[in-house]
Amino acid sequence: MTFGPELVEPVQPYQARNTYLCPGCEQRIESGTGHLVVVPEEDPDLRRHWHHGCWYKELRRRGVLPNVG
């Protein structure tokens, strides 16, 4: 699935072998936790790992998703 200029890839719990820092909440994403990898299509080196909820909150902040829920 894509949202504008970023490619969003789900990471399954068994694929999450490291601990990452979520840029949305600045909390850790523990290994073994399903999350999302967001890759800017024009600069794949800037890929970031996000909690699901934090990414959707970010999309709403950007006005990409309607502000419901």
Ligand SMILES: [Zn+2]
């Ligand atoms: Zn987060």
